[in-house]
Amino acid sequence: MPESPINRHSRVSSRVNNIPFSGIRRFFDLIASSDDIISLGVGEPDFITPWNIREAAIYSIERGHTHYTSNNGSLDLRREISKHLKNRTGNLYDPTTEILVTVGVSEGLDLAVRALTEIGDEVMVPEPSFVAYGPIVHMAGGSVIGISTSMENKFIPTITDLENNVTDKTRAILINNPNNPTGAVINREGLSKIAEFVIDNDLIVIADEIYDRLIYGNKDSFVHFASLPGMFERTVTLNGFSKSYAMTGWRIGYATGPEEIIAGMTKLHQYTMMSAPTVAQYAAKEALVNGENSLNEMLDAYSMRRRLLVNGLNNIGLDCVDPDGAFYAFPSIKSTGLSSESFAEKLLMEEQVAVVPGNVFGPSGEGFIRCCYAASVEDIKEAILRIGRFVERETNSS
Amino acid sequence: MEEILRILEKNGRIDASQISELTGLKEEEIRELITKAEKDNIILSYKAQIDWGKLGDGPVLAIIEVKIAPQRDVGFDAIAMRIARFPEVKSMHLVSGDYDLSAQVEGKNMYDISNFVTNTLSTIDAVQGTSTRFVLKRYKEDGTLIGGDDMAEGRLPVSL
Numbered sequence: 001m002p003e004s005p006i007n008r009h010s011r012v013s014s015r016v017n018n019i020p021f022s023g024i025r026r027f028f029d030l031i032a033s034s035d036d037i038i039s040l041g042v043g044e045p046d047f048i049t050p051w052n053i054r055e056a057a058i059y060s061i062e063r064g065h066t067h068y069t070s071n072n073g074s075l076d077l078r079r080e081i082s083k084h085l086k087n088r089t090g091n092l093y094d095p096t097t098e099i100l101v102t103v104g105v106s107e108g109l110d111l112a113v114r115a116l117t118e119i120g121d122e123v124m125v126p127e128p129s130f131v132a133y134g135p136i137v138h139m140a141g142g143s144v145i146g147i148s149t150s151m152e153n154k155f156i157p158t159i160t161d162l163e164n165n166v167t168d169k170t171r172a173i174l175i176n177n178p179n180n181p182t183g184a185v186i187n188r189e190g191l192s193k194i195a196e197f198v199i200d201n202d203l204i205v206i207a208d209e210i211y212d213r214l215i216y217g218n219k220d221s222f223v224h225f226a227s228l229p230g231m232f233e234r235t236v237t238l239n240g241f242s243k244s245y246a247m248t249g250w251r252i253g254y255a256t257g258p259e260e261i262i263a264g265m266t267k268l269h270q271y272t273m274m275s276a277p278t279v280a281q282y283a284a285k286e287a288l289v290n291g292e293n294s295l296n297e298m299l300d301a302y303s304m305r306r307r308l309l310v311n312g313l314n315n316i317g318l319d320c321v322d323p324d325g326a327f328y329a330f331p332s333i334k335s336t337g338l339s340s341e342s343f344a345e346k347l348l349m350e351e352q353v354a355v356v357p358g359n360v361f362g363p364s365g366e367g368f369i370r371c372c373y374a375a376s377v378e379d380i381k382e383a384i385l386r387i388g389r390f391v392e393r394e395t396n397s398s
Numbered sequence: 399m400e401e402i403l404r405i406l407e408k409n410g411r412i413d414a415s416q417i418s419e420l421t422g423l424k425e426e427e428i429r430e431l432i433t434k435a436e437k438d439n440i441i442l443s444y445k446a447q448i449d450w451g452k453l454g455d456g457p458v459l460a461i462i463e464v465k466i467a468p469q470r471d472v473g474f475d476a477i478a479m480r481i482a483r484f485p486e487v488k489s490m491h492l493v494s495g496d497y498d499l500s501a502q503v504e505g506k507n508m509y510d511i512s513n514f515v516t517n518t519l520s521t522i523d524a525v526q527g528t529s530t531r532f533v534l535k536r537y538k539e540d541g542t543l544i545g546g547d548d549m550a551e552g553r554l555p556v557s558l
Contacts, residue, residue, distance in 0.1 A: 031556060041555060041557075042555065300401075304420035307421070308419050356558065
């Protein structure tokens with residue numbers, strides 16, 4: 001075999017080698033080795049996709065809709081998305097040029113970052129944040145500027161922190177609203193300040209709004225970032241069906257934004273994905289047309305479980321900001337003196353409750369854990385009992 | 399009130415303290431609302447839904463279409479209530495279409511039901527005709543699937 005001109009230590013590229021495995025990978029092994037686990041560690045609904053949506057997908061297969069759709073997704077679905085967004089946000093997205101159907105928000109995120117950033121560009125990401133943001137920016141040749149948030153500020157980034165961290169190389173800001181893992185929702189006032197900052201620094205916004213339908217209390221507290229004055233032309237919004245309609249396994253989402261950006265993303269999408277799964281597109285259309293009742297039923301259930309979990313955590317001494325959206329609570333575990341990882345690991349070993357250590361979502365997540373309340377009422381109650389027992393032992397021993 | 403009723407509709411055994419945990423309402427307030435709903439016949443009853451088939455031969459169920467003659471002043475109501483009061487009748491509705499009442503009738507066996515139809519139901523004056531359809535298999539009752547619930551299998555214990 002001829003000698004390689006480059007001395008390669010690994011067959012895998014250094015760019016990929018430099019990405020760490022997702023922080024909770026070793027948890028899977030731990031969990032696999034224990035029984036009777038109650039998991040608050042999930043990031044998806046416990047509901048099964050509503051039957052009418054599943055049935056629409058089955059019907060599409062029966063009818064033989066098994067071919068590619070147009071690269072951007074079926075026009076039928078894009079029209080429904082456009083109508084849906086018009087009703088909800090007031091923004092009118094042209095179904096032919098301003099909407100791209102993606103394989104979940106994960107793909108949309110990858111496309112957006114790659115379409116928008118040059119090598120060496122910086123992307124601001126308020127953290128704690130979803131774990132994929134960093135690696136995706138890294139793979140696109142950019143770097144992430146993490147903006148710390150704190151419990152005191154309800155995990156909402158301050159403008160001072162944004163201003164102190166912006167540089168000439170900053171190209172975009174990635175906003176996940178409502179936020180995974182904290183459940184924080186930035187209100188209109190907060191978003192307007194960010195919008196001003198965006199204009200002042202000539203940035204682009206990637207708005208990950210996958211949890212937009214999971215809002216508790218005042219439903220109007222969620223604002224579609226691109227609906228703010230001047231933001232349409234600067235924002236690409238990522239959304240999907242996974243969380244609202246319990247469709248995580250279908251892998252279907254969409255990106256909306258100005259024609260130029262969507263066209264750029266479509267170029268990447270057509271060479272990597274061709275098109276999102278056709279059967280999932282039929283299911284998604286049914287979700288938009290006839291999914292509202294199911295969504296509201298699930299929302300009612302989440303709302304009750306949220307109260308149960310948040311009150312429960314506060315009662316056992318784990319302080320918790322009221323999460324206004326998504327289905328996560330993000331309590332502080334600082335009173336125990338444990339790090340997030342040892343808390344999660346010990347809790348799993350001693351009480352068989354799985355939670356996600358907050359530090360996997362960024363340095364500001366240290367001292368917190370993420371607990372998901374997309375779990376049954378019985379499981380949440382039992383989990384709180386067990387966590388309470390654990391916290392008491394830890395607090396007494398330290 | 400509606401929130402409490404929706405919870406009770408799904409689980410009649412849940413108590414006020416559990417409802418309080420879910421809704422954030424005070425236990426005392428919940429108890430009062432429930433008592434009032436019971437008094438006002440908004441809550442009609444609490445009972446268990448049982449799959450008798452699991453214990454061997456379950457009861458026989460028939461859906462009986464009944465054509466009746468309406469009566470002056472009371473329309474269908476008087477005769478309908480007269481039929482509905484028989485314990486064999488598990489549920490009954492006035493319906494639109496070719497006939498008037500749709501009654502679900504339960505018996506130990508086919509003979510029980512035919513006995514009820516021929517000797518009791520058909521002999522009521524206002525009853526002009528009946529048509530009996532025996533239930534062959536139950537799939538779903540009162541919103542509950544029988545013998546085929548969806549299971550959320552395969553959800554990963556941890557995902558981000």
